[in-house]
Amino acid sequence: MAMKSKLVWSILIIVTLGVGLMAGYSWLIAADNTKINVLEEEAVITAYERALPSVVNIIITEKVTNGIGVNTNRDAGGGTGFFMSNNGYIITNKHVVTRTDVNYLVVTSDGKEYAGSVLARDPLYDIAIMKVEGGGFTPAKLGDSDKVRIGQTVLAIGNVLGEFRNTVTRGIISGVGRSLTASGGGLTETIEGAIQTDASINPGNSGGPLINLKNEVIGVNTAINRSGEALGFAIPINKVRQAFNIFLKHGQIIRTFLGVRYIMLNRAVAQKYQLSYDKGAYILVKDDNGEPGVVAGQPADLAGLKGGDIILEINGKKLSITYTLAGAISEFAPKDKVKLKILRGGVEMIKEVTLGQRTVEDGVAFTSNDGG
Known part of the structure; x- marks a missing residue:
């Protein structure tokens, strides 16, 4: 009977210790999670506070005439930007500053106002460069x-x-x-x-x-x-x-130009266009607006590329969803000669192309992935 009693007490002690240890362990986990949350919260606040001085608000106004013939300024939209240098260069989106018949007011995070001018619009990406007069601005810290x-x-x-x-x-x-x-x-x-x-x-x-x-x-x-x-x-x-x-x-954003409307291939896109190959850049026969895939008189046309061709490589480097045709072309300068490996009717061939220079007026010369 005494042995049985001792066994019961031993079990109770072990269970009690186990519950205590589990409770203590749970408390430690909760404490650690709280500490992690606090540290991340502080990191968010610190990152925001340090970044804010480089951020600017862009206010767009246009002149209008009211019903009695008086000219007034009217709000016409806005956007955001950030300083790239301490002497007033600013990066923003091209679609924010596409208009040339309006005024751009740049407001810094401390409320100071400056007249902004648009110096360059990227013909390839949704990027524009602005400038305000002055100095001592806080440039953004750029990552990789x-x-x-x-x-x-x-x-x-x-x-x-x-x-x-x-x-x-x-x-x-x-x-x-x-x-x-x-x-x-x-x-x-x-x-x-x-x-x-x-x-x-x-x-x-x-x-x-x-x-x-x-x-x-x-x-x-x-x-x-x-x-x-x-x-x-x-x-x-x-x-x-x-x-x-x-x-x-x-003094401007110069981009190279091949002159094709294309779509980067993956499995879904290949199925849509009934292609047996699912890698590379597929030159459209015609885009959704009925425009030909190869722009007449441009580098691709002069080199003999055709709608339906698949561009596999540029100078021996394979194209993919992460290494796109536009990204590859942007690594070269206008008038550079590049070798394109293409697939046409199941046959691979090499075409040498002399790249051209693209301007904003050239419009979009490529399309996006339908299947992500």
Whole structure:
């Protein structure tokens, strides 16, 4: 009987100790989670506060005549931008500043106002460069968009709806290397290699920075997909940095031009066009507007490319969803000669092309992926 009693007490002690240890372990986990949440919250606040001085609001006004013949200024929209240098160069979206018949007012985070001028619009991407007079501005800290990882925390800062200035929203990187067609400011642009985020991007956010928790700009907020929730997109900062450096060297953003309307292939796109090959850039026979896939008189046409060709490689480097035709072409200068490996009717061949120079007036010379 005594042995039985001792056994019962032993079991009770073990159970009690086990419950105590579990409770203690749960408390430690809860404490650790609280500590992690506090640290991340502090990181978000710090990143926002450090980034804010480089962010600007762009206010667009136009002159109108009222019913009694008096000229007044009327609000015509707005957007966001950020300083690239301490002497007043600003990056924003092209669709924010597409109009030439309006005035652009730049407002810094501390409320100071400057007249803004548009110096360059990128003929390839939704990027524009502005300038305000003065000095001592705080340039944004730029990151490396090639090192962006899905799942990392990001912040979008902008002039939401043109009235809620310096708004910050938080989210994660949901995807990279996205292709989409975006409309705004009277323009339709194809964005390749875009960063996808669930951080809320609203009208007025366009042109603002997408930053990581190191206070580094990794993208320029440019588009939202209204057909789904939490679908925002940003142009990778490495593309923006390249455009800015070209501008500093040439006084304009010069882009190379092949002269084709195409779509990057994946399995879904290949099935749609009944193709047996699902990699590379498929030159359309005609686009949705009935325009031919090869632009007459342009480099691709002069080199003998045809609608229905699939461009597999440029100078021996294979094209893919992450290494697109537009991205590959942008690595070269106008008048450079490149060798294209193409697939035509099941037969591979090499075509040498002398690249041309693209201007804003050339319009969009490529299309987006239908299947993502």
